[in-house]
Amino acid sequence: MQKIFLLLSLLPLILLAxxxxxxxxxxxxxxxxxxxxxxxxxxxxxxxxxxxxxKAPPMxxxxxxxxxxxxxxxxxxxxxxxxxxxxxxxxxxYPGLMKTMCHPGAVDRFGVMPSQKSVLSEEExxxxxxxxxxxxxxxxx
Ligand code: HEC
Numbered sequence: 001m002q003k004i005f006l007l008l009s010l011l012p013l014i015l016l017a018x019x020x021x022x023x024x025x026x027x028x029x030x031x032x033x034x035x036x037x038x039x040x041x042x043x044x045x046x047x048x049x050x051x052x053x054x055k056a057p058p059m060x061x062x063x064x065x066x067x068x069x070x071x072x073x074x075x076x077x078x079x080x081x082x083x084x085x086x087x088x089x090x091x092x093x094y095p096g097l098m099k100t101m102c103h104p105g106a107v108d109r110f111g112v113m114p115s116q117k118s119v120l121s122e123e124e125x126x127x128x129x130x131x132x133x134x135x136x137x138x139x140x141x
Contacts, residue, residue, distance in 0.1 A: 026131020029124050030059070033116060038062065044141055056113065057106050063136035069101045081133055088129040093117040 030040065042050075042058035057065075066087060072080050091099060095113040102110075120128070
C-alpha cells in the first residue's frame with residue numbers, strides 16, 4: 001500500500017520529466033515558424049466560421065488527418081508514430097500536391113504549403129515533427 005502511495009505521489013514528477021526539453025523546444029519552433037499560418041488548436045465549428053481568415057488548416061486538424069490516414073499493417077503504436085513523424089519531417093522540407101493528405105477543399109483555398117527547409121535545421125525539423133505528433137495525442141478536431 002505504501003509503495004503504491006509513493007508511486008502515486010511521484011507520478012506527477014515522472015510525468016513532468018517526460019514533458020522533455022525537446023518538447024518545449026518543439027513548441028518554441030512552432031510559435032516561431034509554424035504559428036504564422038497554422039493555429040495551434042481550433043475546433044471544427046470555429047474553423048468553419050473563420051475559414052476565410054485562416055492561412056492554413058489548424059495544426060490539430062493536420063495532426064488528426066495524418067494520424068488517421070497513415071495506417072500501418074501491424075498496428076504497432078511506436079511504428080505508427082515513427083512513420084507519421086517521418087512523413088511530417090519530409091513534408092516540412094518537401095511539401096507538394098502529390099503528397100498532401102489535406103482536404104482537397106482546403107488545398108484549393110490555401111494552396112500548397114511553402115517549404116520550410118531553409119528556415120530550419122535538421123535537428124529543429126526533428127523536434128517540431130516529434131512535438132507535433134505528441135502534442136496532439138488524443139486531441140480531436
Ligand atoms: C506560409 C504558411 C505556412 C507555414 C509557415 C507553415 N505551413 Fe504547414 N501548411 C500550410 C498550408 C497552406 C497547408 C495545407 C496545404 C498542404 O497540405 O500543403 C499546410 C499543411 C501542413 C501539413 C500537412 C500536410 C498534409 O499532408 O496534410 C503539415 C504536416 C504541416 N503543414 C506542417 C507545418 C509545420 C511543422 C510548420 C512549421 C515548421 C508549418 N507547417 C509551417 C501553410 C504553412
